[in-house]
Amino acid sequence: MKDIIIIGGGIIGCSIARELSRFSADILLLEKGNDVSVGTTKANSGIVHGGHDAYPNSKKAYYNVKGNAMFDQLSKELDFPFRRNGSMVLCFNEDLKCGLNDLLARGEQNGVKGLYIVDGDKAREMEPHLSKSVVAALVIPSGGIVSPYEMAVAYAENACTNGVEFRFLSEVTGLKKEDGIFTVTCADGYTEQAKVVVNAAGLFADEINNLICERKYQVQPRKGDYMLMDKSVGYLADHTLFQQPTKMGKGILVTPTTHGNILVGPTATDKLDKDDVNTTIEELGEAFAKALVSVPTLNKRTIITQFSGLRAHIPENDFVVEESEVEGFYNCLGIESPGLSAAPAIAVEVAGWVAEKLALKANANFVATRKAIPQFSHLSNIDRQKLIDQNPLYGNIVCRCEVVTEGEIVESIRRKPGAVDLDGVKRRTRAGMGRCQAGFCTPRIMEIIARELNLPLEEVTKRGGASQVVFGRTK
Amino acid sequence: MRKMNLVIVGGGPAGLAAAKAAYDCGERDILILEREAELGGILNQCIHNGFGLHTFKEELTGPEYAQRYIDQVVERGIEYRVNATVIDVSKDKVVTYVSAVDGLTQIQAKAIILACGCRERPRGGINIAGMRGAGVFSAGTAQKLVNIDGYMPGKECVILGSGDIGLIMARRMTFEGAKVKAVVELMPYSSGLNRNIVQCLNDFDIPLYFSHTVVDIKGKDRVTGVVVAPVDEKLAPIMDKAELIECDTLLLSVGLLPENELAKQGGVELSNVTGGAVVDENMMTNIDGVFECGNVLHVHDLVDFVSAESENAGKCAVAYINGLESCAEKIAINCTNGVRYCVPTQLNRDDNYQPLNFKMRVANVFKKVELAVFADGVKVFGKKRPVVAPGEMESINLTAEQVETLKKAQHIEITLIK
Numbered sequence: 001m002k003d004i005i006i007i008g009g010g011i012i013g014c015s016i017a018r019e020l021s022r023f024s025a026d027i028l029l030l031e032k033g034n035d036v037s038v039g040t041t042k043a044n045s046g047i048v049h050g051g052h053d054a055y056p057n058s059k060k061a062y063y064n065v066k067g068n069a070m071f072d073q074l075s076k077e078l079d080f081p082f083r084r085n086g087s088m089v090l091c092f093n094e095d096l097k098c099g100l101n102d103l104l105a106r107g108e109q110n111g112v113k114g115l116y117i118v119d120g121d122k123a124r125e126m127e128p129h130l131s132k133s134v135v136a137a138l139v140i141p142s143g144g145i146v147s148p149y150e151m152a153v154a155y156a157e158n159a160c161t162n163g164v165e166f167r168f169l170s171e172v173t174g175l176k177k178e179d180g181i182f183t184v185t186c187a188d189g190y191t192e193q194a195k196v197v198v199n200a201a202g203l204f205a206d207e208i209n210n211l212i213c214e215r216k217y218q219v220q221p222r223k224g225d226y227m228l229m230d231k232s233v234g235y236l237a238d239h240t241l242f243q244q245p246t247k248m249g250k251g252i253l254v255t256p257t258t259h260g261n262i263l264v265g266p267t268a269t270d271k272l273d274k275d276d277v278n279t280t281i282e283e284l285g286e287a288f289a290k291a292l293v294s295v296p297t298l299n300k301r302t303i304i305t306q307f308s309g310l311r312a313h314i315p316e317n318d319f320v321v322e323e324s325e326v327e328g329f330y331n332c333l334g335i336e337s338p339g340l341s342a343a344p345a346i347a348v349e350v351a352g353w354v355a356e357k358l359a360l361k362a363n364a365n366f367v368a369t370r371k372a373i374p375q376f377s378h379l380s381n382i383d384r385q386k387l388i389d390q391n392p393l394y395g396n397i398v399c400r401c402e403v404v405t406e407g408e409i410v411e412s413i414r415r416k417p418g419a420v421d422l423d424g425v426k427r428r429t430r431a432g433m434g435r436c437q438a439g440f441c442t443p444r445i446m447e448i449i450a451r452e453l454n455l456p457l458e459e460v461t462k463r464g465g466a467s468q469v470v471f472g473r474t475k
Numbered sequence: 476m477r478k479m480n481l482v483i484v485g486g487g488p489a490g491l492a493a494a495k496a497a498y499d500c501g502e503r504d505i506l507i508l509e510r511e512a513e514l515g516g517i518l519n520q521c522i523h524n525g526f527g528l529h530t531f532k533e534e535l536t537g538p539e540y541a542q543r544y545i546d547q548v549v550e551r552g553i554e555y556r557v558n559a560t561v562i563d564v565s566k567d568k569v570v571t572y573v574s575a576v577d578g579l580t581q582i583q584a585k586a587i588i589l590a591c592g593c594r595e596r597p598r599g600g601i602n603i604a605g606m607r608g609a610g611v612f613s614a615g616t617a618q619k620l621v622n623i624d625g626y627m628p629g630k631e632c633v634i635l636g637s638g639d640i641g642l643i644m645a646r647r648m649t650f651e652g653a654k655v656k657a658v659v660e661l662m663p664y665s666s667g668l669n670r671n672i673v674q675c676l677n678d679f680d681i682p683l684y685f686s687h688t689v690v691d692i693k694g695k696d697r698v699t700g701v702v703v704a705p706v707d708e709k710l711a712p713i714m715d716k717a718e719l720i721e722c723d724t725l726l727l728s729v730g731l732l733p734e735n736e737l738a739k740q741g742g743v744e745l746s747n748v749t750g751g752a753v754v755d756e757n758m759m760t761n762i763d764g765v766f767e768c769g770n771v772l773h774v775h776d777l778v779d780f781v782s783a784e785s786e787n788a789g790k791c792a793v794a795y796i797n798g799l800e801s802c803a804e805k806i807a808i809n810c811t812n813g814v815r816y817c818v819p820t821q822l823n824r825d826d827n828y829q830p831l832n833f834k835m836r837v838a839n840v841f842k843k844v845e846l847a848v849f850a851d852g853v854k855v856f857g858k859k860r861p862v863v864a865p866g867e868m869e870s871i872n873l874t875a876e877q878v879e880t881l882k883k884a885q886h887i888e889i890t891l892i893k
Binding site for chain 2: 227228232275277278279280281283284301303304305306307381384385389392393394395396397400403405435436437438439440442443447457458461462463464465466467468469470471472473474475
């Protein structure tokens, strides 16, 4: 029997796992996919919101502002890409300028510090590629950007170091509580018991909740399409550029990523299917057209890829972070934007509740820090030489666009929890994420995965399941 | 820091030919840097025949063609490194490369020839919507998996784009037992060579749909089908005529892009049209002593032309090393009326009146036209063509006298007279 079972290996599950690993407890994390960060966490805007947008007194506002403040220290401790680049909310209409004052007031009520409003000329001074039609902007200096999947991986690795057990391909299908003990059953027949269960199942958190609680929830998957632009146009935006929400919707953002690309999106379309991440011509077109309103010089020719993600929206329109009606069963539900920004705060809060419930003692061996895989492309030539001297695999460049070495790829597979497929390697090392979009490096990375995991090449997948890349030998 | 006269970035057909020519002009201090495990470049995976008709007057496979040049480089004892990736070329011609054997190495070069080839335009570059499961490959990636690694990337394929690699892969996949259900081409004409359409599609009854495109990709984990729709004159898909073709693989042959990241780092001026460097008739870029040749300069139809162009680059690099000063004044070559680009992009205003070869591409299919070169409004050269197409590179040879006329002119124009 375990002390704690966490269901879900996204940013919420991984961050809770890490915060709980500060305590002496037997913790198991169950993830339906074959890796951490394979759902909503891997496909979102990667924004650390200031906290001006959520309604005052909501859980979204509370955890957002609290979480935002934790990123500087956290990103150092866990060594993941984060930059406080600041956000701007752009207003395009003189008549709507007063709306920025409302946003500013709301932000201050939420506890966001440093907000101010600038006129169009000042905004263009701060962001030279902004449209001439910008008449004013709300500046949120505390806004930031983060690499969401690298953050989740960092949390997971640190949790693993501190003793949390991860079990993948573990879709929870049964959950009951008898005599104060939870029994969790997975689709593959695996069963485990625990004193406490934390539901961090993202899009599927409603289904987990509904297995055990009277109070039912329904998650409404809400899709957002994105376009990622080449690093060569990374200069087009330094701040995260939001559009002022209007009756017509929340607008489209244009933001740099922590790796220097430009990201455009997301749209918002409600879907029936929690697996439906189909991008459409219409939505991509809509997103691009709207992005041009903010930054008119964006060029379609510089797009390197498109993707979409699903938000775990609930009609209640706020986070559910609580010990549920079933004692010892904790819900993190409806964690849509600003969920990524809020995750560090949610994790500390939930871990605190659970520790108190189980009267956990501190983990005397807790290690608070985790080092990222050395990133060859970011090192000085002297450090590059040192790395190659230590391990010649760092002298083999596999992904030429992002300058990723074999050393980094091998390390990403050997870490715990490690990459098991092409997308897992990509999220951890950026191999295949550049302008050629894995055209050259796919066969090489497949070979490395097959070698490291001792698999036949036919069993190497893009992202688990039936996503095999090749179908056996040629004639 | 090691000092060298000539560093050649890329050990494919362009780099090999440049090295050989430089050696034959007397240069001995040459280093070829190749990022793959073997010399030969992309030719190593082009196991079909059809190479070498111009250069060797016989029909070779890609690896055979490459081997001829590799042998010549080895016979001459030209130094090369494999598994060595150049990560930086600076404006003052310091080349930085990385390999497991040499570690990180910097070389101060007198001259640099960039011969790093091109890459394929990926799915993201053409904005195909849909799911993102496995099974979408650029044609060249599939070619490597089949021909080098010996694995089948699919059983039932649709190929988008009728570029040469796509056509070649249609035949290759068919040979290996896969079913190629369709080749879909956005334009009303193919960007590939006509001989490839005949030999790779027609001979195997593979349908080719012009003015069609892929508008959606189905399949969560692996491709299960693609939706194909005709396009109107503005190339916009006509969605109510869209049809699903079931398949497990989509191969993309939708264009090649010169790989000029190093050139950009080194301050080399690039052409908006070709994506390659702006060069003069010596294949020299705006940076003194930095040359470009092969597919990194502009995408060629035939490797034979790559070799010829690169031998010229090798020769000119040696002349530069030996003290030939570059000419400050350049005369731009203007391409008009359906001529998309010409290489060289400009001429030196000097008195070096050697015969010159110009390579060019047109923007559309034109019938019964004359390719003409004008100097200050006067026709210097004309060549009648029954048909020209974007997929077939045009080539013209100018005599020393014609070159002299051009080099003395204020305005040079290459145009199509229809």
